[in-house]
Amino acid sequence: MSRYTAPLKEMKFVLNELAGLGAISKLPGCEDASPDTVEAILEEAGRFASGVLDPLNRSGDVEGSRWKDGAVSTPKGFKEAYQQFVEGGWAALPIDAQWGGQGLPRVVATPVEEMWCSANMSFSLCPMLTQGAIHAIELRGSDALKKIFLPKMSTGEWTGTMNLTEPQAGSDLALLRARAERRRDEKLGDHYLISGQKIFITYGEHDLTDNIVHLVLARTPDAPEGVKGISLFVVPKFLVNADGSLGARNDARCASIEHKLGIHASPTAVMVFGGEGGGATGYLVGEENRGLETMFIMMNAARFAVGLEGVAIAERAMQRAVAYARERVQGRELVAGGKAVAIVRHPDVRRMLMLMKSQTEAMRALAYAVAAATDLARHHPDEATRKLNLALVDLMIPVVKGWSTETGIEVASLGVQVHGGMGFIEETGAAQHLRDARITTIYEGTTGIQANDLVGRKIAREGGISAKAWLAMLRGFDGELAGSANADVQALRGALAAGARAVAECVDFILATAGKDPNAAFAGAVPFLRLMGIVAGGWQMARSARVAEGKLAAQAGDRKFYAAKLATARFYADHVLSQAPGLGSTVINGASSVMTLDEEQLAGE
């Protein structure tokens, strides 16, 4: 069995050479993130991921979380692991120092969170969701709410959840029905009675902590229809007394948990609020009817986190596949013949492993670059720099979410394929990665929704300004690549330029059609998102190839590592970037036939 090992060498390369950790650690508020400190953190996190979380991954999948009479038991070992997680201070890592966190920048939290997810995706969802809930309270909560909830949530002593979906309201939150009625009494002060059913609530109920803090979207009785009438509430499982101790059990119950394709250890709850009385006690976050705004501000972080799951699962699936391919003896060498060799020697197996490796590296580099831009957008003293980076973050978030998750599934499926028949046997572990990964293109907004966000909000609505700024950056970078005499870099340069041209043509097409023929602009939204991802990944691969070329020329550092960087980038150019022109053609020419059939024709009736 393959054991997870944090890819520290790779992570440090990306952080230091591509994501600019050195510069970020000099920003005000980021001084604790010096490269040396970060290295120590990553090593410690890697030990925790390999030693504590990874060993629970398969057993957690087999056992699953279990529901009984409203209570949920997580699989054996999860409670102890979570306890160690809290005691190690890991939950607090990215949380603002004023709430008791360590306040490390996003670019440092990102590789650490990648490790949790690589080692045990089901486990990692609990702190991930908690961060989202913390963020919502931080953004819009009253001082009283912050004081009651944030300290315990920051340490991880309490966890948080996001309650958005209802059976009739998934992607379409306008259809929400959960209700919130204003109340005031001496004991509880201003509060609301929340009632309604929520589904797909990750860690909506569990046995890891004493309290669970639900963030719940609901409507007040006089709210306007649609998305403009949605408010956000904090609804704790146990009410909190003035002294911080736990009070009465709230009327928020877990009615059942789902039987899912993957992430079996992560309980996906059906939550019923107000099932046993007039309602659950909830506290308004921000203003009435402005709940969705708060959700939207949080959404970037959540979508980024899910995109990172794509990277993490890809890394884990790759490690398992490489280990198997080096062990499994089958077939003779194509050229040398002779005895049977490990399958890693066969060209097609190698091609699959390189597809896994090159795409994982491209996705990781893009994700960390976006994390770095998030830090720059927040902490940089220069406003123009902040704005520029924020624009890049906004443009790239749907790409990181959509492309990295779609590609994460592809990589996990390649991992199964490398294992041959053993890949289909659950004991091997490869199939679990595919099952786990399959949710990532769905939750926090499907790939279609990411793509619509990219085409609609991020490009059409602003006249393509951010996209064109990025394309201008790519053109500038092309000039830099022109200076290289390396054949791999030149191949990469050609493929990247072709990809950038395809993106530019699609942006023009989107700007020309989004207003007058939106169906045409949006029919190609997902192929466009894939194109953007492939080209943005190619941009990062070309950057890393340039760095590697320089290091090799200067005879600096790990020669084999930098040579691998060049070859992997070259592979990406020939096997991944090569798809870009075809995707561009689909975006521009493919709209006419998408909506032609009526429903009966579609169904073959």
Place this chain on the structure above:
Amino acid sequence: MSRYTAPLKEMKFVLNELAGLGAISKLPGCEDASPDTVEAILEEAGRFASGVLDPLNRSGDVEGSRWKDGAVSTPKGFKEAYQQFVEGGWAALPIDAQWGGQGLPRVVATPVEEMWCSANMSFSLCPMLTQGAIHAIELRGSDALKKIFLPKMSTGEWTGTMNLTEPQAGSDLALLRARAERRRDEKLGDHYLISGQKIFITYGEHDLTDNIVHLVLARTPDAPEGVKGISLFVVPKFLVNADGSLGARNDARCASIEHKLGIHASPTAVMVFGGEGGGATGYLVGEENRGLETMFIMMNAARFAVGLEGVAIAERAMQRAVAYARERVQGRELVAGGKAVAIVRHPDVRRMLMLMKSQTEAMRALAYAVAAATDLARHHPDEATRKLNLALVDLMIPVVKGWSTETGIEVASLGVQVHGGMGFIEETGAAQHLRDARITTIYEGTTGIQANDLVGRKIAREGGISAKAWLAMLRGFDGELAGSANADVQALRGALAAGARAVAECVDFILATAGKDPNAAFAGAVPFLRLMGIVAGGWQMARSARVAEGKLAAQAGDRKFYAAKLATARFYADHVLSQAPGLGSTVINGASSVMTLDEEQLAGE
């Protein structure tokens, strides 16, 4: 819940307009397959698939087959369904009349077998494997073996299995260790004692029939090493007495069954031969040391059957997704706005459904065309025609197997995506199709092995003759398409021509490199296989568009159906054929970076 409905209209269109059923039914030995008879058969088969097999699909997945003390129980209802299957004469459909079968041509058996697999893939594997075993005995068995086993196997009263794989010998049969020792005694006559362990034996043990006839690969003590020392044996679960009644239990036992990602109802057995004594009694099929030859002759049929599974699962996944997309109300229309509508009205959902539909139709048309060519190769009175068709079959088998299964997985995954969050919940049924489909690119030779067969045996070894003959056929067809004034047909023509050019360039590349740099030729084998599949599917889509154009011009038949054919073919051109040039570029330029890294670099060590 979606219920399976056989796509009769579509099947009849492909059979009659593309696969040439009319002409095949006039061939000697195929007279029973008149279009009217075939229509009646398809309707009856559709009723059986929908009424008997489909209702057991989900329950069979949940329950799974179970092992206890060497016996395997199939899920509730499977035994009764199998009984009905046998009584209905379905097992006998494609089997030669001299063994009691109905002897219908492959092109007729194909849509029927597609239905079994769409409705219940796990169930369908049992008769599929039995056909393979029948075929082996038919091909090389002695008259005595044929007389004992074929009549009962033809009706389905006994089932058959294929025992190839051993723990150390999967794709590489040279590594086989199972042993066979010659014996002769009065009671059993000439026979062998078979010993060894076999794994991944589909329906190796079950409770559907009284006897199971195992076909087993093993080595005699004096056999040469490697693949030239493998012999094929019949090893029945129960020996058969001279009067045809069942005799002693053979020493062939099921040690366990696997926990798999999918096809839970289909028992995948670990078989132990000779575990309790000197060995299991087996009978040689054909000559000693020539077992692999027999397997190779059978392999085309088996690989075709698995390719058809890709079509079948894609069809089922599509039906489920279309039904859900028409029901599920979520989000407003992009242009019209207003109330929430069924998601089938959203461009990206429609794009996914069209990707599912167009690829399913393309795969089906190619599979049926290859089935028809199989019949022509077997039954046509003219030798040149037989040869031409055999060459097409040989060329296209790895394409049907590799491309249809890879695409089947893609379509099943799109089916999950269309369902959004519900797709991840097992009760919905969409996830099962993805889990079931995931084996199809692995068994009967992985996609990599199909691609190596295509590049090595089917192209390089014969100097590209068959591939070039097919390309010449495409050029001739291009001339025919030139005569159309329809804009969709012209778009298709352009995309198909670009695809054919890419194939032609790759064939030249393969011929130029396979001898002097085989790693380079084989590094792009899978992208080349995908390219071949996409272009061969495009060929069939263009053929169907031409037929539809003619029918519409002649105002003949179902106008909406033919209009849908044109639009679907156009979609295929813009969204699928558009990938062809990129794949061609990967095949030709992508080899250099595939094998560059050493194993430590690959592992990031």
